[in-house]
Amino acid sequence: MIKVRAVFEKKGRAKYISHLDLNRCMLRTFRRSGLPIWYTEGFNPHPYYSFALALSLGYESSCEILDFNLNEEIPYSEVMDKLNAVMPEGMRITSVTEPKLKITAIAKAEYTFSLVTDVTDKLFEDIKSMLGGEEILIEKKTKKGVKTVDIKPEMEVTGLECSADSVDVSMRLPAGTQTNYNPSLFFEALRNTGTVPFEPRIICRTAILCEDNSVFA
Amino acid sequence: MNLREKIEKHLLSVQKPSRYIGGEVGSVIKDKSKVDVRFAFCFPDTYDIGMSHLGIKILYSLKNSRENYWCERCFAPSEDFEAIMRENDIPLYALESLDPISEFDFIGFTMQYELSYTNVLNMLDLAGIPIFAKDRSDELKNIVVAGGPCVCNPEPLADFFDIFILGEGEEVNLELMDLFWEMKQQGATKHEFLLRASHLEGIYVPSFYEFSYKDDGTIAAVTPLNGAPATIRKRIIRDIDKVFYPENFVVPFTEIVHDRISVEVLRGCIRGCRFCQAGFIYRPFREKTSDTIVEEAKLLCENTGYDEISLASLSTSDHSDIDNMLTKLLDYTEKARINLSLPSLRVDNFSESLLEKIKKVRKSGLTFAAEGGTQRLRDVINKNVTEEEIMNTCRIAFEGGYSAVKLYFMMGLPTETDEDIVGIAELAQRVVDLYYSIENRPKGRGVQVSVSCATFVPKPFTPFQFEPQDTQEMIEHKQKLLLDSVKTKKVKVSYHDPSVSKLEVILAKGDRRLCKAVYTAWKKGCKFDSWGEYFHFDRWLEAFEECGIDPAFYANRRFGYDEILPWDHLDYFVSKEFFVRENKTAHNAVTTPNCRLRCSGCGVNKCVGRECFDKSQGRI
Numbered sequence: 001m002i003k004v005r006a007v008f009e010k011k012g013r014a015k016y017i018s019h020l021d022l023n024r025c026m027l028r029t030f031r032r033s034g035l036p037i038w039y040t041e042g043f044n045p046h047p048y049y050s051f052a053l054a055l056s057l058g059y060e061s062s063c064e065i066l067d068f069n070l071n072e073e074i075p076y077s078e079v080m081d082k083l084n085a086v087m088p089e090g091m092r093i094t095s096v097t098e099p100k101l102k103i104t105a106i107a108k109a110e111y112t113f114s115l116v117t118d119v120t121d122k123l124f125e126d127i128k129s130m131l132g133g134e135e136i137l138i139e140k141k142t143k144k145g146v147k148t149v150d151i152k153p154e155m156e157v158t159g160l161e162c163s164a165d166s167v168d169v170s171m172r173l174p175a176g177t178q179t180n181y182n183p184s185l186f187f188e189a190l191r192n193t194g195t196v197p198f199e200p201r202i203i204c205r206t207a208i209l210c211e212d213n214s215v216f217a
Numbered sequence: 218m219n220l221r222e223k224i225e226k227h228l229l230s231v232q233k234p235s236r237y238i239g240g241e242v243g244s245v246i247k248d249k250s251k252v253d254v255r256f257a258f259c260f261p262d263t264y265d266i267g268m269s270h271l272g273i274k275i276l277y278s279l280k281n282s283r284e285n286y287w288c289e290r291c292f293a294p295s296e297d298f299e300a301i302m303r304e305n306d307i308p309l310y311a312l313e314s315l316d317p318i319s320e321f322d323f324i325g326f327t328m329q330y331e332l333s334y335t336n337v338l339n340m341l342d343l344a345g346i347p348i349f350a351k352d353r354s355d356e357l358k359n360i361v362v363a364g365g366p367c368v369c370n371p372e373p374l375a376d377f378f379d380i381f382i383l384g385e386g387e388e389v390n391l392e393l394m395d396l397f398w399e400m401k402q403q404g405a406t407k408h409e410f411l412l413r414a415s416h417l418e419g420i421y422v423p424s425f426y427e428f429s430y431k432d433d434g435t436i437a438a439v440t441p442l443n444g445a446p447a448t449i450r451k452r453i454i455r456d457i458d459k460v461f462y463p464e465n466f467v468v469p470f471t472e473i474v475h476d477r478i479s480v481e482v483l484r485g486c487i488r489g490c491r492f493c494q495a496g497f498i499y500r501p502f503r504e505k506t507s508d509t510i511v512e513e514a515k516l517l518c519e520n521t522g523y524d525e526i527s528l529a530s531l532s533t534s535d536h537s538d539i540d541n542m543l544t545k546l547l548d549y550t551e552k553a554r555i556n557l558s559l560p561s562l563r564v565d566n567f568s569e570s571l572l573e574k575i576k577k578v579r580k581s582g583l584t585f586a587a588e589g590g591t592q593r594l595r596d597v598i599n600k601n602v603t604e605e606e607i608m609n610t611c612r613i614a615f616e617g618g619y620s621a622v623k624l625y626f627m628m629g630l631p632t633e634t635d636e637d638i639v640g641i642a643e644l645a646q647r648v649v650d651l652y653y654s655i656e657n658r659p660k661g662r663g664v665q666v667s668v669s670c671a672t673f674v675p676k677p678f679t680p681f682q683f684e685p686q687d688t689q690e691m692i693e694h695k696q697k698l699l700l701d702s703v704k705t706k707k708v709k710v711s712y713h714d715p716s717v718s719k720l721e722v723i724l725a726k727g728d729r730r731l732c733k734a735v736y737t738a739w740k741k742g743c744k745f746d747s748w749g750e751y752f753h754f755d756r757w758l759e760a761f762e763e764c765g766i767d768p769a770f771y772a773n774r775r776f777g778y779d780e781i782l783p784w785d786h787l788d789y790f791v792s793k794e795f796f797v798r799e800n801k802t803a804h805n806a807v808t809t810p811n812c813r814l815r816c817s818g819c820g821v822n823k824c825v826g827r828e829c830f831d832k833s834q835g836r837i
Contacts, residue, residue, distance in 0.1 A: 013240030016228060021235060021470040028242070028468055028522030045554070058229045086522070088470075089240040199226075 001038050002070045004079065005099040005217070011060045011204075014090025019054045025088060026066065032086035035079060038069035052103050052216075053175055053208060056182055059111075061205040065216070067099060100217050101210065109175035110158065110207040111183045114166040115190075117198040124162045126194035127169070131157060136189045151185055166201065172209065221315045223307055231298045235470040236264035239312035243467040243521060245281040245288070246313055252287040254394045254401075256280055257311050257318040259326045261336035262745070264292040268467070269475035271529055272327055272365065276386055278463035286394055289313040289321075290467070293336045293745075294343070302343060309344035318344045322397060323360050326378075328367035331724035332717070332747035334374060337363075338739040341377070348736065350379050350424060355406045360397070364390075368421075369451075369498050370677040370784040373724050375423035376732035379411060382419060383787060384451030385484075387461050389419040415445045419452035426786065428729050434770055436728060436781040450788040453825070457484055457503035462513050465520040477525035477558070480514045481505065482542075486531040487812035489819075491599045491803050492588070492627065494676040495531055498789050500821045501829045502535075502812060507542035514546060518555055525556040533559060535813075583614050586625040589633075590640030596806045597632050599680075599799075604644065611648050615655050621665040622648060628695050628712065629673040629687035631803060638695045641668060642702035649707045666708045670699065672718035676725050677784045678791060680799030683776045686722045688769075689715045716754040720746065723761075723771045728783035731771075734764040792820035 010017070017025060030037045030047055039045040052065035070079070076096040083093050117123045130136060136152040159170035173181040187200055208216045218226075228234040249255070258277055260267025267273065273290065280288035289311035294302060301307065308317040318324055324346065326337050338348050341361070347353045350361065363374065364382040371381045382389055393414060400410050415422040425445035429437040441447050454460045466478065485502035486495065505513075514526050526546075536542060550557045587607055589595040595602060611622055626641050645666045652664035672692055675684040687695070692715040703710055724731065737760035745751035761768050776782060778797045785793065795818060802809060809817050812829055822828050 013238050016235045016238050016240075017470045018233075018235070021472075024472070025242075025468075025470055027524070031518075031522035031524060032242075032520065034519075039554070057234070086242070088242045089244075089246075 002073055003099050004068055004070055004076075005097055006066045006068070006080070006083070006093050007095045008064050008066060008087075008091055008093045009060075009062045010055065010064055010091050011062070012090035014088055015058055015060050017088070018057050019051070022051070029083065029086055029088075030068070033082045035074070035082055036071040038071050050103075052106060053109065053180075055205060056184070056203075059182075059203045059205060062094070063205060063208050065208060067103075097217065104177055105210050106176035106208055106216050107174065107211040108156075108172045108209040108213070109205055110170060110172045110209060111203060112159070112168070112170040112206050113183055113203040114163070114168045114201045115187075115198040116166045116201050117196055118165075119196050120162050120165065120167055122196045123167050123194065123198055124160075126190065126196060127160065127167060130190060130193050133193075136186075136193075138185050138189045138192075140185070151181060151189065154179070154181060155186065167198075170206070172213075175208065220307065220310060220317065223305060224310070224315065227298075227301045227305060227307075231301065232295060233265075233471045236292070237294065237298060237312075239290075239315065241467050241469055243465045244290075244313055245277075247281075247287045249287065249314060249316070251285075253285040253398050254287075254323070255321045256286065256288040256323040256325060256394065257291050257321040258288055259291040259318070259324060259337075259340055260293070261326055261328070261333040261340060262293055262747075263295055264469070265471070265473045267292045268469050268473045270327065270329065271479045271481065272386070274463055274466050274479075275461070276390060277467070278465065279387060279461050280390065280394070282461070283391065283394075285398075286391075287313075291318055291340070293340055299339075299343065309340055319346055319359065322358055322401075323362060323394070326361075326363045326365075328363050328365040328371070328374070330747060331367060331373075331721045332752075334724060334735050335739040335743045335746055337374070337377065338736065339744045349376050351376070353379075353407075355408055357397070357401055357405055357407050357410055360407065360410070362393075366494065366498060367725075369494070369787060369789055370725060370727075371421070371423065372428075372729045372783045373727040373731035373735055375729045376736075378423060379407070380414060381421040381423065382452075383421055383449060384419050384789070385454050386452070387454055389417060389452045392417055393420065412443055415443070418450055421449040421787065423729075430730075434767075435777075436783065439781065439786045441786075448786050448788045450824070451498075451790065453501070453790075454484075454503075455825075458505050458509050464516050466517060466523075468521050468523070475527070476523075477527050477556075478514065478517045478521060478523045479527055479529040480510055480517065482510055482528045482530040482533050482536055484530070487535055488532060488601070489599055489799075489809055489811060489817070490588070491597075491680040491799060492630065492673060492676075494679050497678050497791050497819075499531065500790055500819065501825055504536050504538075507536075507538045507545055510542055511545045511549060515549055518553060524554065525558065526550065527558045583611075583619050583621070584623040584625065585610065587644065588625065588627050589630060590626060590637045590642075590644055593806050594630060594633060594637045594640070596808050597803050598627075598630055599803065599808050601808055601811065604647075607644070608647070608651055611651055612655065615652050615658050615664075618659050620652070620659045620662045621667070623667045623669060624648070626668060626670045627673045628670050628699075629692055629718075631673075631681060631684050632806070633687075633695075635695075635698055638698050639702045641670070641699055642704075642708070645703065645708040646705065649705060664707055668699075668703075668708060668710045670696070670710065670712040672713055672715050674718050674722045674725060677782070678789050678796070680796045680803055682726070682782065682796060683778065683800055685773045685775050686719065687715075688773055689719060692718075714749075714752070717747075717752060719768065719772050720754065720757055723768050726771050726776070726783070730764075730766060734760045734766050737763055788824075790819075790821045790824040795819045 037047040040048050049068035055061050080093045080096045135150040137148050139146050140149045154174045156172040161168045210216050277288050280286050291311045310317050341348050360379050362380040363378050364386050368381045411422045414420050425442045427440045431437045483504035485500045487502050490496050588600045645668050648666050675681045696712050738757050741756040743756050
């Protein structure tokens with residue numbers, strides 16, 4: 001059994017494939033590819049594969065991680081070509097390697113998004129003043145009920161730019177087996193503290209990172 | 218903002234958005250500047266249901282196999298998305314190009330059941346296309362067509378469509394598109410196109426026929442206009458083994474009702490159950506060879522990645538080479554880790570060896586359509602199944618480890634008495650008793666017999682087309698009687714709302730005067746009539762009353778043998794004389810043997826020009 005880690009993009013129409021549907025979609029993609037996928041043993045054998053992180057419905061990504069096993073050794077480039085030949089529109093494998101790190105090494109994810117508004121300068125100021133504050137409080141639903149969380153310590157803005165019709169942001173948020181924040185928390189906080197309406201557009205996960213900001217591989 | 222941006226802006230606020238954006242594996246994208254004819258294939262129900270339909274897959278692939286034609290899919294939006302579409306001026310669009318279907322040359326609907334009629338009107342309205350054919354322009358575009366089983370009596374839809382396509386579509390659809398392209402290049406009008414189309418076999422242009430009525434409300438005459446033929450004959454494919462079959466299906470992201478590959482096994486049916494429309498309108502019986510079936514199954518599995526196959530037919534066990542076919546299929550499916558599911562297996566030729574083969578694959582429920590509670594009634598409807606056969610099959614199943622059986626019945630069948638209803642409960646009880654009499658029955662498990670009882674709907678092109686439906690009061694009495702006759706909790710009874718069946722029969726047997734009522738009902742908010750939560754019979758009754766229509770005239774009246782029926786000008790190969798003969802035989806509780814045993818002279822062989830079963834080919 002050979003362990004394989006693939007990185008794939010999910011863009012365009014493919015961003016409307018929910019996580020549950022993505023599972024089924026991947027199963028069929030493997031079957032179409034004709035690759036010798038390793039099946040689990042036991043009463044109900046099924047192909048083993050797993051996604052490192054779930055991606056919110058409607059988000060794009062250039063860095064999704066898919067682990068699976070093969071029954072025999074096949075050149076990575078061939079694995080990539082065979083899968084890409086049968087992937088749905090908007091999904092494409094960008095690399096196939098042997099897994100180096102354990103999934104638990106994932107600590108953060110980086111996102112980029114544009115906030116569309118008629119008054120970009122005002123929105124830009126709103127964001128800056130929110131980021132300059134002491135804390136950024138949001139209400140987070142948990143199993144035990146709603147609790148107020150300060151997301152500021154864990155949020156790391158890496159880019160903030162004003163364009164013609166939008167403010168473009170990139171930021172790192174905690175991700176992985178422990179804490180998962182997603183940019184919608186930032187939108188919510190900005191709606192609470194800001195002064196102008198905006199619509200998020202093209203939210204894209206651009207990197208999955210380890211604690212030291214190195215790319216998870 | 219272009220249409221795609223408009224759609225995407227709202228997509229995340231609706232349920233299962235992947236239904237509205239396309240992009241599935243197997244969907245066909247072409248450059249619209251390079252195609253000559255565009256066809257929007259519309260299914261008048263939601264994506265989850267429409268995508269499960271086999272016909273759309275066949276015709277989609279077929280049309281797209283022609284480089285210069287582009288066929289796209291379109292479904293009825295669910296209520297949440299429809300509200301958004303109406304609020305934000307999003308017109309009904311096709312899933313491949315995301316272009317409005319009002320830009321298409323053909324807008325084609327498949328009419329699978331009567332309760333989807335209002336959805337057609339709603340979809341045309343969402344598309345911004347005038348609902349009545351007479352209100353649409355004479356420009357050669359937006360030809361609204363329909364096919365499918367319901368168009369064997371399309372009169373209640375006649376005012377909304379330009380063309381009905383009768384019978385099997387594989388050849389005539391392309392002929393129609395060819396004619397369209399030829400005439401489009403000549404700059405013809407829609408009327409000129411319809412004139413020529415009306416001479417293609419299988420093409421019915423309803424506006425070229427005038428109906429007149431007698432004082433008693435029955436039809437006086439159907440008069441063809443513009444030189445259209447007096448009768449329109451359905452199309453069939455002569456060589457079913459060679460007919461186009463898709464090598465690929467569109468593979469949806471979201472889960473749909475039938476989320477698997479369908480491989481067609483045969484068309485038509487030899488049985489002649491007198492209530493069954495499909496058993497007559499799809500004649501003659503034709504089967505694919507086992508090799509073709511296995512080949513098509515393999516190709517589809519490889520191209521789609523599905524891991525489940527079902528065999529599509531009216532009665533798979535009537536395939537003359539069933540054992541060999543299943544053996545070959547199972548050889549492949551076992552190796553390729555694919556599930557094989559087999560619907561439509563009849564009780565009477567359900568052999569132990571066949572059951573053994575199916576058991577190897579998967580243990581699923583057992584379902585038997587007994588249809589009638591007593592042997593007399595089963596003889597009336599020509600369901601040639603005896604109680605002994607039902608018991609035998611159940612015994613084999615119970616000994617093989619099954620402990621749940623579903624039995625399907627109908628209520629309100631011709632000549633039915635209270636005794637026949639009590640007979641349903643008694644039959645179910647005997648199945649329960651049988652279970653406990655078997656020594657090697659499944660250990661530690663009780664038996665569960667589910668009795669499902671539908672209300673009989675007499676349909677056109679069946680021997681029962683003349684029959685009245687039981688009134689709602691009669692059905693309610695019978696439902697209560699059945700419930701009172703069941704004495705054990707091991708038998709569970711379920712039945713349908715009789716008002717749904719009443720609407721079904723009115724639309725199935727109705728004539729052209731019903732178009733107004735369909736329109737009025739839709740105006741009153743009726744749509745998705747087949748979905749319990751959207752069914753408003755009161756609105757339909759109001760619509761009938763406002764349009765001066767007496768529902769009982771269609772639902773509860775016996776149609777005369779000599780009466781001109783609304784579908785008499787359509788030729789589905791089976792003669793009216795045969796239906797009259799069969800109707801009389803039914804009332805004498807006499808059965809008719811299946812077509813393999815003896816030809817009963819339904820008339821199909823005359824239309825086809827050959828015997829249905831060629832003994833020299835060993836296909837009997």
